[in-house]
Amino acid sequence: MPHGQIRSNHVNGLAWATLFQPAKLNALSLAMWQQVPDAIARAEADPLVRAIVMTGEGEKAFSAGADIGQFADQRSGEAAVLVYEEAVSAAFHAVLHAGKPTIALIRGVCFGGGFALSLCCDLRYAREDARFRIPAARLGLGYASANVDVMVRKLGLGAASELLLTARAIDSAEALRLGAVQRLWPAGSFDAEAAKALQAIAQNAPLTLRAMKAALNECVTLEANRNFANADRLVEACFRSADYREGQAAFKEKREPDFKGE
Incomplete structure (x- = not known):
């Protein structure tokens, strides 16, 4: 080496x-x-x-x-x-x-x-x-x-x-x-x-993190070249996910969420 x-x-x-x-x-x-x-x-x-x-x-x-x-x-x-x-x-x-x-x-x-x-x-x-x-x-x-x-x-x-x-x-x-x-x-x-x-x-919701990362990456792109369409699609996927339902349930039940990235 x-x-x-x-x-x-x-x-x-x-x-x-x-x-x-x-x-x-x-x-x-x-x-x-x-x-x-x-x-x-x-x-x-x-x-x-x-x-x-x-x-x-x-x-x-x-x-x-x-x-x-x-x-x-x-x-x-x-x-x-x-x-x-x-x-x-x-x-x-x-x-x-x-x-x-x-x-x-x-x-x-x-x-x-x-x-x-x-x-x-x-x-x-x-x-x-x-x-x-x-x-x-x-x-x-x-x-x-x-x-x-x-x-x-x-x-x-x-x-x-x-x-x-x-x-x-x-x-x-x-x-x-x-x-x-x-x-x-x-x-x-x-x-x-x-x-x-x-x-x-690492314990946060993976789909949410991915959507945030996509948006953050666009924010540091030259304004004329920005395209938030992919980030917006990832945001929509978060709201359709089992992790979203798990997050809501954990909040109501006053416990830590168990996210699966699904």
Whole structure:
């Protein structure tokens, strides 16, 4: 496994996609970028999966960013650069347009392409030791427009400009303030709190989550290209579902609902 991999594991309603190259702080190799869409597709196809979780192997990093050690071979020359950028764009597209909720769990370093990949997720939950940075301007490399687009979508133009143009690192508290993460926990309680938050999502009505995801995806599409027809069809399906009837019954009976995605 010289160039890392995305390790997939489906358990308790969650599909885990783990960035695995711990010797390089889970730096993303070309092979890893290429494996992201497959991991998302497997999660989408599994009827038992309610949500998709992306994380990094170990305690030190979500990801240090792109694997700079590969740049001489994989990002030099027009053809090689095109292959690499297409792989990154495909990975971003797969996560951004997943039909199921996507959550990034972030410990330690979350830099460069790893930071951008986490921003493709719907939610980001971080440990207090997490650090975030887009160092492209200090490396002299071109930062693909797909990466910039993701940052502006998720953070707004001002915050994205600040992080891109200064190349400075920010701590987890500033990341929370900027909206780069939604929830933050100390190291001692991170695993337990994150597990509770993930299960809370996984226990929600799957058809409702899918309809919400479709609408959310359209909301970040250019206004001229928006089409809410599919999202509206999914909303209608919710009201015809057994889960809708179960939700109503559970509310009346003052108990937790048991949703089946049907």
